[in-house]
Structure formats: structure tokens, C-alpha cells
Amino acid sequence: MSGEAVAERISGTFERQATSPSEAFEALYRRAFPRVYGYVATLLRDRAAAEEVTAQAFERAYRKRRSFRASRGTEEAWLFGIARNAALDELRRRKRRAVLEADPEDVHAAGADEQVDGALRREVVRAALGRLSPRERELVALKFGAGLSHEEIGRVLGISASNVGTRLHRTLEKLRRECDEDA
């Protein structure tokens, strides 16, 4: 085994260009933090719980950063796997379905008349998202909230990339129908 390979195994390389696991983790944090929060908030539909779980996920990931193996998937897939477990643990702890206590506000809130249509459409989509099952909502969150590829989503959920594509397609169709009904 070459020296580089050994170094990779030992450090659990986050990024090839990073000089240490801590620095690599910081780079991952900066890249993924908003997306992790978006994913968790979409799944839990509770802002306070989402903050709690996001912080918890990064704490766990930071503690386990040396156990990351590039051969098992990307850093994002690894991180979102941890975030998912933390979110599901939170759901279990509360023993309730994700309830929209306070809808995440529209960050793109309309400030002018021409943006009103867009804001309405976002409201419709958000409401339709709330009617999806948690599984479907999670899939949407991983794809559009976290921006993961099908391959990475498959790693997080433990299913194949093609299966992800199929499920996502069905979910989007369902969401589209819901939106059309609302409109």
C-alpha cells in the first residue's frame, strides 16, 4: 500500500486539498451547512427542532470525522446520513409526525408587486409539500433542499440510484398534481 493510500485511510480524507481532517471538515461545513439545515427543517417542519438537530448532526460528524471513508461515498452522503439519523431520532423522540408549528418563512418574500405571483406559487408548493408523506418529503428535501445527486441520495437512504430516480419522479408528479389542485 502506498504512503498516500495509508494517509488517506488514516485521515479519512474529506478533501484531497485539505491539509488536516479538521480543516477538511470546516470546508465541508461551509459547503453543506445551509443544505443540511434545509433538509432537516423540511423533514421536521419545526424550526427550533431543525436547529437542534442540525447542530447535533454537525457535532456527531465532527466527532466521527476520522471514521469517514471516501470509498463508501461522498462526504455529503456521509454527512447527510448522520443528519438523517439525528432527524429520525428526533421524530421518534417526539413520537409525533412532523407538524408544521411555524412554517419556514418565505426567504424570498415579495417586496414588489411583480414578485407577488412568485410568492404565491411558493406558498402553494409549500402547502403541497406539507401534504406529502414524510418519506416523500424527505426525498424532495434531499434532492432540492440538500442538492444531492441520485447516487448520494441512494447512499443516504440505502437504496439504488435508479430507485431514487423512480421514487423522485413519482413524488414530483404527485406534488405537481397537488399544486394544480391548489391553484
Next chain:
Amino acid sequence: MKTLEDVLEEVRPAPDPDFVADMERRMQLGFPPRRKRRLRLPQIDLRPRTIAAVSATGLLAVLVAVSVSGGGDESERPLAEPVVAQEFSSDGAAGARDLAQPIPPPVGGDFAPGAEIRRIERSAELTLAADPDDFDGLADSIFRTADRHNGYVLSSSFTQGEDDFSSGSFELKVPANRLEPALNDLSRLATVRSRSESGTDVTGTFVSTRDRLRTALALRTSLLRRLELAVTDTAERALRRRLEIVGNRITGLRAQFRDIRERTEYATVLVALMHKDAGAVTSETDEAVDDAVGSLEDILNFLIRAAGVLVPLAVVGVLAWLVAAYRRRRARERALA
């Protein structure tokens, strides 16, 4: 017109600026635990499943401890406590019951302070090396030496094999006061490879046995007198029965006494014959190697015993971990159901 996919990306919840700032600070600090964990007394879970798990773990721990320490080996059990000597009782049925007990071995130390003559049980071991061709002649010389010192050969064995496999052993009995001259004569027969002598003071045993024999003899005399004066058949029968028991006891004590006297009056000499070349190359290095091999064998035996317990435990542990991980995963997935 924006597509559904575009809108979905737009509606992604964004973190609160205060939360972002807090996370940034925590990132710089290396994500220290946010909450101060309160010290809580452990709550005892008394569910049957928990109790069963704790009991099983405890049982396994005990099994490990017992197995690793090598417990349960009959051969390693301590010897039973010595039987306390029964004292003679000269009256009543209780006395007869006491007398009926088997003769216990002498108790107490063998030191017996104040004894005029010390009784020492002597023994010696001698290893002689010679050419196998000379073994026959050597055996004859050993017999003659024993005879010359008024001793005798108690047992002997002789194996004539090829080269190193020829060997012989003799157990001689020679008068204790002739032990040294006899050993000197035996040592002259061949090359002495090893010679050792030992002595055990058995004066205490000797004195104890002698005293108990005297007591038994006195008791018999007393019983005989009482038998002469017995007026009823019942009393006569009881006395005869006790006389019989005392008689048996005297016989046993005499045998013991004779045995001790013989062991102290005659020394035991063990003579071993070996090939003159066998073990010639034995050196301290060889002994050290033997010791090292022995130590390694001991360690290996210990590891095998430990593995015999730890491997099944590890398998059970891994299985338990797998089951727990599976159940945890299922529980998490159920949260989405």
C-alpha cells in the same frame, strides 16, 4: 415561468442568522457539547427483558472468571482437612463407637520438641551415566553394594534400547547409618550426573504413634481386668466387643509404628542409570530454551482457555450489536411511516 423544481429549491428553509452565527462560533471552537449535562443518578430499569440481560451478562462474566482461573479442576482442589485423632474413651457405648473409628493418621507437627532421639527419614537420589554396554555389570555392582552395606534392592527396572534409550532405575534400602558410605560406593561405579540427599524429621509422628500404642495397650489391659470381674453376660459381651476393637486398633498402630521405624532405620536410595552421552550437551542455554518453551506453552494454554470463553462471548456480542443496529434502523424508518 419557473418550473416546480426551481420553486422547490427556492422554498428550501434557510437558517436563522442568529443560528448561523452560533454555529459559526461553535465550528471555530470544534463543536463543543452545547448542553451542560446534568449529573443524574442512574435510573434502574426493572423491565423483565433488562433484568434477563443483566443476569445473562453477570452469568457470562462469572463463567469467564471461573474458566480463566481454571476453577473446577478436581486435581487442584485443596486436600481435605486432616481427621482429628479420636481419643480413647473407657466407658459406655460412646467409647465403643469412638474405638470403632478407623485409625487416623498421626496429627501435629513432626518436630516433637524434647524427644531424646530424633527420627529422620532419609532419602537420596543418584543419577549415574555409563555406556549401555556396561549396564549389566553396573546393575550387578549396585546389587552387591546394597548387600555389602546390609541393605537390599526393593525394586529395579532395566530397559535395554538403542543408544540413548537404554536406562535403568533401582530403589535401594540401606541402613540409615550406612547411607553415606553406600552412596560413596555407588558413586564410584560410574560417572555421577546428579546426587541429592534429603531428610525429613518424623520424630513427632513416631512419638505420637508410640504413645497411642501404649495407651491402647494400657486400655486393653484394663479391659481384660474388667472382663475378669464381669458378672453379667451383657457386660461381658460389651467388654469383649470393645476388646476386639482395641485389638484391631493395636494391630493398626503397631503396623504404623513398624512402618515409621523401618522408614527411619532404612534410607531410600533411588539410583538411575542413563546413557553417558544422553544429556551431555545439556547446558544452561538448553535449560533456558526448555523453560522458555514451557512458559510459551503455559501462555498458549491460557490463551486457548480464554479464547474458549471470549470467542463465544464476542460472537454473542456481535450478534447483539447487529440485532440492536437492525432494530434501531427499523425504529428510525418507522418514524417516517
